[in-house]
Amino acid sequence: MAKLQLSLKGRALRYLSMREHSRLELARKLARYAQEGDDIDAVLDVLEAAKLLSEARFAESLVHRRAARFGNQRILTELQSHRLGDESLAGIREQLAGDEAARARAVWQRKFGQVAADAAERAKQMRFLQQRGFSHEAIRAAMRAVNLEED
Template sequence: MPAPRLSLKARALRFLSMREHSRLELGRKLARHAEEGDDVDALLDFLEKNNWLSQERFSESLIHRRAARFGNSRIVAELQSHGVAGEALQELKQGLNESETARACEVWQRKFGTVATDPAERNKQMRFLMQRGFSQKAVRTAMKGDPGEDDW
C-alpha cells in the first residue's frame, strides 16, 4: 500500500520540524509539490503569521552553524542567497564583524597551528582563510599566530 500523499501544509511543517528554513527556500521546496489550486504564498504567509516560519530564527540558525568555519563575506553571501536583505542583513553583518578576527584565529589554529616560515606555506594559509570568507585584516591577524595582537 503506497504512503498517503501529504498536504502542502504537512510538507511545510515536516520541513520546518527538521530545521529552520528561509521563506525563499521553503517556497522553492513546496513549489515542487504544489498542485493546481495550491497557493504556496498564502501558506507561507500563514506559517509566518503563526510564527512557524521566521526569517530571524533562520538567520540566527545559519550564522550559528557557519560561524565556526567561515568568515563574514561567505556567511553574508549565503544569507543573501536565501533572501535575507535590507536592515536585517546590516544588523547581522555588524554582529559578525565583532567576532570575525577571533573566528579566523580559531580556524587557522585548528587547521595549521604554526606560523608559516616560507612564502609558499604562508600563501597557502592565506588562500585557505580567504576562501573561507575572512577579511584581509582578520587573515593577517590570524597568520601572526597570536590572537591577542590586533595592531596591523
C-alpha cells in the same frame, strides 16, 4: 497499502521541524509537490502569521551553523542569496564584525596548527582563509596572533 500524501502545509512543517528555512528556500522545496490550484505563497503566509516561519530565526540559525567555519563575507553572501531584508543583514553584519579575527584564528588552528616555514606556505594559509570568506584585516590579525604566540 497506499502511502498517505502530505499537504503542502504538512510538508512545510516537516521541513521546519528539521531546521529553520528561509521563505525562498521553503517555497523552492514545496514547489516540487505543488499540484494544480495549490498556493504556496498562501501556505507560507499562514506559517509566518503563526510565527512558525521567521526570517530573523533563519538568519540566526544560519549564522550559528556557519560562523565556526566561515568568514563574514561568505556568511553574508549566503544570507543575501536567501533574499533577506537589509535591516536583518545590517544587524548580523554588526554582530559578526567583532569576533572575525578570533574565528579566523580558530579555523587556521584546526586546519594547519603550526606556523608556516616559508613565505609560500604562509601565502597558502592566507589564501585558505580568504577562500573561507574572511576579510584581509581578520586574516592579518589572525596570522599576527599566531606569529606572536610562537615567539
